[in-house]
Amino acid sequence: MAADTQEASVDSGFGQISRTKDVAFRLLALAATLIGIVSLAALLLNVAVDAVGWLDWSFLTNPPHPNPNNAGFLPAIVGSIAIMIMIALVTFPLGVGAAIYLEEYASDGYLTRFIQLNIANLAGVPSVVYGLLGLGLFVGLFNIGYGSVLAAAFTVALLILPIVIISAQEAIRSVPDSQRQASYGMGATKWQTIRNVVLPRAMPGIMTGTILALGRAIGETAPLIMIAAPTTVFGVPNSLLSKVSAMPLQIYNWASYPQTEFQYGVVAAGVVTLLVILLTINSVAIIIRNRYQQRT
Amino acid sequence: MTNKQMTSSETEQTDDQQPNPTPGTDSLADRGTDIGVETSSRDDPATVTDRTIIESRDLDVYYGDDQALNGISMEIPEQQVTALIGPSGCGKSTFLRSINRMNDLIDIARVDGELFFREKNVYDDDVDPVALRRRIGMVFQSPNPFPKSIYDNVAYGLRVQGQDDNLDEKVHTALERAALLDEVEDQLDSSGLDLSGGQQQRLCIARAIAPDPEVILMDEPASALDPVATSKIEDLIEDLAEEYTVIIVTHNMQQAARISDKTAVFLTGGNLVEFDDTTKIFENPESDRVEDYITGKFG
Amino acid sequence: MTNKQMTSSETEQTDDQQPNPTPGTDSLADRGTDIGVETSSRDDPATVTDRTIIESRDLDVYYGDDQALNGISMEIPEQQVTALIGPSGCGKSTFLRSINRMNDLIDIARVDGELFFREKNVYDDDVDPVALRRRIGMVFQSPNPFPKSIYDNVAYGLRVQGQDDNLDEKVHTALERAALLDEVEDQLDSSGLDLSGGQQQRLCIARAIAPDPEVILMDEPASALDPVATSKIEDLIEDLAEEYTVIIVTHNMQQAARISDKTAVFLTGGNLVEFDDTTKIFENPESDRVEDYITGKFG
């Protein structure tokens, strides 16, 4: 090798370029990533601690009561579950049907693009506006009773329908085209192909999306307020027209009670119950997703 | 041995994909042997019928504004193996798909001209493509079994077509004909996806023949397989031709030469340049361009 | 003309990618001309220095458990064009990226051995790869201008490296050296993405040379371009070598023969089989395998 004249400049030239900015930025970005998670964790810890002593069997099985020691969550829990079942019954077929139409039938025309854009937009309409829709449509026009199971379920179903459609579309889109080709090649009709090939393969994805959407539904409060769901319900709903309460609504109401024990006890117990149920729902979705993770 | 060397100027031509055919001086017959064609033993006249099962007349196919097939006319004989060969993009798959109207599934595809299946134009208004496809089986480039059990894969077509009497028997027969039964007999309930690539492709063939179609279309059925699996599929195809009409697209000229009775050579632009007995095509093609293609000058 | 024909048995070999070298009988020198190598005029000793700028000693590179380079030792001379050729996957890009430590960006990549840039091992702990890269420019396979104005593309490296005095002048000079100035002088504010492919690649070269590096690494810089654009880039590379050391990976042997002074031939397994003057490599290689590769027997 020759080149000895340049050696000095060479060594200095490879020295460390300042990384202060780089390192600082990295830490800043990491901190930003963690800040939401950490503060949520702190709040959850707080509420869990507050719920201790309040969240017990009698809380889960009693009706509400003005005395915090007797207050119970049962009608709200049952109400939420009843609403949820109804929502699932409504959104699942409608959502999957719309997704099938958009993915399997619709050609790429203006109407399709318009529907698609419209669905994306509906997913962003504030829930309180859906509440007004429910008030006008189900309580007003169809007269199915203020605050009834049906009115609540229909209202929230419309709210989560766009989410269900979008996730079902994604699931359907992930079915490889070679599978459809194989089916059509066998002389299957479009409907046979959809029923026997597309849907079975897309189903885990559709289920996951729907269950996650139900998780969102169970936390919705504003639409229920708008359709005048009652403040408090004793006893469990005995018909689709029964007035219904729901967990988030009961929590909202308890937050307005005079006694501090409600604020730092009963409400905390309600919040923990709601979050545990929500977490259970979401884990079911994740288990389904993992169990049926598709081979490609 | 000198003719094994590729000159640099030829390399350049190949890069640019601009064929510049140079008439060879060797006898074409000699070259036939030279390229190692083992011509099929199936052209023994006793096993071959001469009836035409599929005939296309002046068939054009367009994708949007692009023409993919240009006035294709050919008569495909019954119970023989017809190979479609040609460079990439020349329209082989398009032709295959226009036989069982799978092109209907492509929004922008449009077909002009006529295609007869046993003297019925399949593009007539009264033809239901679903009914058509029930008489024409199809096997694809890469194996695409459904994520169902082996049994259900084979039974699929039978069920779809409402032929669900004697299901067990039919499934077994199909697997047997596809030379797969011995390997999977004990695991009919396990998923079709758990098989090897070659087995999967034979499963797809079993699935295609189970409803007892008259024609089997195969679009490069072995291109995703290793040589061992490929040779099994090739054997199978020869067997199938005893009962079915097989039309196969392949990139592999040796394969076409080995297994087919008739060969159609498509060239770029969607033209059918030559269609004849396989022996003739590989040993003594009419067209210089076919000769160039077969001898590997381009494509 | 007979040697332009590729026989079918050769086709088969090519398919299987199993080289089966057969010693040729022609003189090697003859074949050099045969493949149309127009050896570079730049090996005129007056324009060539003999100083080594980059030297690798027994360099191994691994991706996870796979070894991509195997004990590479070579000395790359200053202000010359060195071409790296070899079949796909042989490690050419890997070697190139190990010079400016772009391999650091691949999580699973690991380097053993030494690589000296002006006698400093760039893998020493005290070497900051960022500083290293500021002295070694790089141009990639397909043009990758930033979605910014032409001006900002060229100014990017200057700004990043804090050389932002006389920005206008430096940008102009770089564009001029990259033979692009005339074509874009009036539209420096328009987006780099609006240029043609060949212009985009020259823009990327201008961007690479603007901060005045000592070495320019090019990884198949013309493979995404049409022949006209390619020839412009080739001219440019020859010009650049008057000031810079250029190391270029190419798949195109004619290109290597045309533009480089030195050629390194890598073969499968990450081995450097031969490294010598380009004329020598193309006219009279030492190794049979190199000969086979250059004459198109495999790869």
Add this chain to the structure above:
Amino acid sequence: MSQPDFSHDGIRTARGTAFRYLFMLCALLSILTTVAIVATLLIDAVDFFATVSPIEFLTGTRWSPTNDPVAFGVLPLISGTLIITLGSALVALPIGLLTAIYLSEYASERRRAYLKPALEVLAGVPTVVYGYFALVYVTPALDTILPLSTFNALSASIMVGIMIIPMVSSISEDAMSAVPDSLRQASYGLGATKFTVSTSVVVPAALSGIISSFILALSRAIGETMIVAIAAGQTPRMVDLTDPAGMFLDSIQPMTSAMVQIGTGDIVGQGAAYKSLFAVGLTLFVITFVMNLVSELVASRYREVYR
């Protein structure tokens, strides 16, 4: 030879058509929903505007639907919404963007695999819970260092901000991941540090996706109801933008919160006071609809760039 019979099977065809239209109906339901929303809002809003002029509604600076003298100026409510949006933007946009950069440029595959779902939990927590957190934990905590009203815009904004972080971060991250690696390589090749690559190449290239995420998140903040209804108070006042302390430390009333107040029965039906619910709802719908539309259009631009 007799021609084969490929004729259409009537039942099969009819069934196919029936399913087609059935599914189409499901898809059209979404359009019907939009129409129904607009119709419900409009019918009552029109009633409302028969008694209160739209000009008075849109320009009035006093909102007092029941107390004499009644006034229906929506501006105080809009200004309340503005404050919450501003406050939550200050929290969510920088944090969300930095998070996206961290996830897309810095985090290892493994770390991203658990950070992303963890972040998405933030968006899944029911808003009533956030509202409760704001009122019961955040406000008392902040009250020790700031002269805070029990109901204030600050804690509500912070909570809304935390809730929308995942919207910003995941959509922005998608856009950043769509930036081709070749651009990063080009930048590293020129001797750029990771910081420079992120800020001068990745972020500008992903800008339309990032902006789209911002708009979408802000639209969500504008429509957020329970957090503000619980924690921000019920004081419809014109916010003085020159007085940041007054803006955030005191009680305000955004549009959504006013709607809840009317909805919970504080106002007797039929009269203008009750109908104003729909006028406010319509205003909210129009604002968020336009924002969602803009966001969708901006996003479709970035999706096209690198396809």
Add this chain to the structure above:
Amino acid sequence: AGVFAEEGDQVNIAGSSTVFPVTEAIGSAFSEENPTVNLSLSKTGTGGGFGNFFCAGRTDINNASRPIADAETEQCGENDITPIEFQVATDALTVVVNPEADWVDCLTVDELHDIWRAGGAERWSDINEDWPDEEFELYGAATTSGTFDYFNEAVIGEEENHRSDYHATERDRTIVQGVQGSEYAIGYFGFSYYSENPNSIKALSIDDDGTCVEPSIETAMSGEYTPLSRPLFIYVAKESLADSAVRDFARFYMERAATDLVSEVGYVPITEDQRDENVAKLDEAIAEVTE
């Protein structure tokens, strides 16, 4: 309603937030004995309950912290609803301030008037020069509430308006929190909200005729606490009594209103005489509709 005729085991109640705890306590006890009855209870304010629910035929019972107004009776009549009034408790409307507000323990009715009328005092010092020169932070009942109506009538009077620049809410808890959070706040609501939070807020005594009287169950029961002690009612729709669930609940309510259940939530229970009177009135109405 409509095709889905409502089932007989549903009792719907709306109305006063003041009366709410009483009904909630009794409803809770009732539902434990009658788990199949679905009892719903909304907190809408007295006026909201009459206007939006009860007289519109959507509820069977309305909680009320003031007697039904003429306009409301009329609205009910239009919809063929016959409201029957039952007094179920007595309340002491309580004026509260922050515990830190050590300068004030008692306000006269005139001073209250000055604080709460439209265009009245803005600062504490406007009432009494010795008091801090600080603006009031006012928390009060929403206009739909009986509390507002009662306070308006008893303190502000016909000639003047209640001020409107205050935190008006149906959620009394909000008032507790608001007053608790600010040294210069003042608010009013039903006694129970005070009795549950005696440490976080301070109740003021009221001077009507020269002596300061503090709000308590005793002073309300004895009638000393004027003018802010008031009767609380429920109104039952006579037509709903055809429903056995409503009947059962109304009877149950009348029995329990005279017990400790009421005093436990911070109100004065009715006397046994009042209870007997209520039961008789109820039985008479039931007899009429079940003929």
